[in-house]
Amino acid sequence: MIRFDVLTIFPDMFAALTQFGVSGRAAQRGLYRLETWNPRDFADDAYRSIDDRPYGGGPGMVMMPAPLASTLRAIADVQRDELGARGPVVALSPQGRRLEQEDLRRWAGLPALTLLCGRYEGIDERILRRHVDQEVSGGDIVVSGGELPAMTIVDGIVRWLPGALNDSESAPADSFVDGLLDCPHYTRPERFEGEPVPEVLLSGHHERIARWRRRQALEATARKRPDLRARARASGRLTQADEDMLAELGL
Numbered sequence: 465m466i467r468f469d470v471l472t473i474f475p476d477m478f479a480a481l482t483q484f485g486v487s488g489r490a491a492q493r494g495l496y497r498l499e500t501w502n503p504r505d506f507a508d509d510a511y512r513s514i515d516d517r518p519y520g521g522g523p524g525m526v527m528m529p530a531p532l533a534s535t536l537r538a539i540a541d542v543q544r545d546e547l548g549a550r551g552p553v554v555a556l557s558p559q560g561r562r563l564e565q566e567d568l569r570r571w572a573g574l575p576a577l578t579l580l581c582g583r584y585e586g587i588d589e590r591i592l593r594r595h596v597d598q599e600v601s602g603g604d605i606v607v608s609g610g611e612l613p614a615m616t617i618v619d620g621i622v623r624w625l626p627g628a629l630n631d632s633e634s635a636p637a638d639s640f641v642d643g644l645l646d647c648p649h650y651t652r653p654e655r656f657e658g659e660p661v662p663e664v665l666l667s668g669h670h671e672r673i674a675r676w677r678r679r680q681a682l683e684a685t686a687r688k689r690p691d692l693r694a695r696a697r698a699s700g701r702l703t704q705a706d707e708d709m710l711a712e713l714g715l
């Protein structure tokens with residue numbers, strides 16, 4: 465059971481996680497716990513201010529450090545009381561290290577994870593330096609707040625929690641798990657807009673199907689993400705049979 469503590473000024477957004485799909489079902493089963501913390505509750509003025517103008521001028525507002533620090537202290541206290549230690553504090557930021565599937569798998573083993581969602585122009589730098597263990601990015605894009613990338617992280621972690629996926633759903637076959645993209649998938653009808661399902665998938669021949677899927681995964685990775693293919697090769701994840709298949713494909 466992992467505990468997520470999310471610092472956000474928009475706690476209601478997280479209902480999208482706890483009420484729908486795989487992450488909703490896992491929440492109902494008690495496989496994880498998600499608590500939201502609104503820094504406005506830790507503001508020290510009557511207006512519950514959490515942002516102010518940037519020193520040095522310029523557009524936009526910056527999240528003030530004091531309410532964030534107080535919220536993070538309160539989260540750490542609760543985690544220590546309940547679990548005996550505090551989990552890492554991850555700040556969502558376009559300047560962070562880009563999120564990878566391996567991070568999610570690793571974090572799924574933590575007792576607690578704190579996610580700090582920025583808004584406006586961002587978070588006062590002193591919070592990042594003094595209270596945050598790492599900055600993580602949801603991609604080389606800028607969105608309006610850390611909530612959506614934080615939700616991505618929670619959902620991606622939940623998929624790794626034992627019991628979160630049904631037998632029919634599988635995390636190990638997903639893209640990135642073994643360093644490759646997933647193979648293509650088909651369902652009924654057998655022919656759609658004139659295009660048939662690949663014959664091998666109708667053959668019932670498990671070994672041939674497995675070989676076809678591996679070949680397709682290799683081809684998709686080599687064509688769509690040559691960087692991943694290079695990494696898989698460098699880390700010794702490609703077998704001689706994989707290399708032979710790629711050579712056959714001229715890739």
Ligand SMILES: C[S@@+](CC[C@H](N)C(=O)[O-])C[C@H]1O[C@@H](n2cnc3c(N)ncnc32)[C@H](O)[C@@H]1O
Nearest residue numbers: 556557558582585586601602605606607609610
């Ligand atoms: C409008 S953004 C601020 C962007 C900041 N001025 C910059 O360019 O680095 C507001 C907040 O959204 C979140 N955010 C935006 N893009 C993100 C991304 N790609 N990954 C993670 N968080 C992001 C961060 O928490 C950030 O503090």
